[in-house]
Amino acid sequence: MAMQRATRFFNRFGLYGLVLLGLAAVAPAQADTSETFGDYTVHFNAFNTNVLQPSMAEAYNIVRSKNRGMVIVSVVKKGEGSATVPVRANVTLSASNLTGQFRKFKVREIDEKDSVYYVAVFHVAHEEMLDFSLQVLPEGETKVRTVQFRQKFYTQ
Secondary structure, three states: OHHHHHHHHHHHHOHHHHHHHHHHHHOOOOOOEEEEEOOEEEEEEEEEHHHOOHHHHHHOOOOOOOOEEEEEEEEEEEOOOOOEEEOOEEEEEEEEEOOOOEEEEOOEEEEOOOOEEEEEEEEOOOOEEEEEEEEEEEOOOOOOEEEEEEEEEOOO
């Protein structure tokens, strides 16, 4: 089931699908997560970068390491019928750990031919639990959408 979901996203989302395909092979419990706000859907996922295929990490200049976490985000808008259209957005990402330490992450845009992704890479400690806050402002909109989620990272 997780592999079918990842393959479906690969067909629809390119890089994002490749990441999900890799995750499905090593961690089926870390399936894609999304939230819908009207016509917009924000897809997001957090994981350690060591699960990336070496060629993918090199292509996108991402260091593979069990001590680095990554969040990947894509934003799509409902199109005609069941189609969705990738949308550019202003994306900001922050997190706090269980002791209240706050971090803001640099988010970079990856523009592929038919898709746009937002990626943040950061250091993590073993069993570090992060409460993320993701703010998304789709291009042409005035309302910021906020997604909050929690992820625990394992480095051993």
